[in-house]
Amino acid sequence: MSTLNVLRYSALGLGLWCGFRNDLSLKNVAAEREQQKKYDEEVKLINEAKQEYAKLRPIEKKPETVSLENVQLDDPKLDFAELILNAVDSMKDTTS
Secondary structure (H helix, E strand, O other): OHHHHHHHHHHHHHHHHHHHHHHHHHHHHHHHHHHHHHHHHHHHHHHHHHHHHHHHOOOOOOOOOOOOOOOOOOOOOOOHHHHHHHHHHHHHHHHO
């Protein structure tokens, strides 16, 4: 009779332990999902804010290329690197 009681209480203890472990794992999964949901919402809000900012402050478009014929060196918006690269490219075109 005592062997039967040991088996019963062992099964009860095992059931309680498995239930507790299952409950903890389910709570952890739910917490991770909630955290991911909050993160996704923040990312969505950041992307919306970026789009609104882009609408309010459009990027100034530079001219595609700096013409080598009409160069004003006193112009504060003159991009010297682009000017030099265009000059080199035009030299490559004439030598080819």
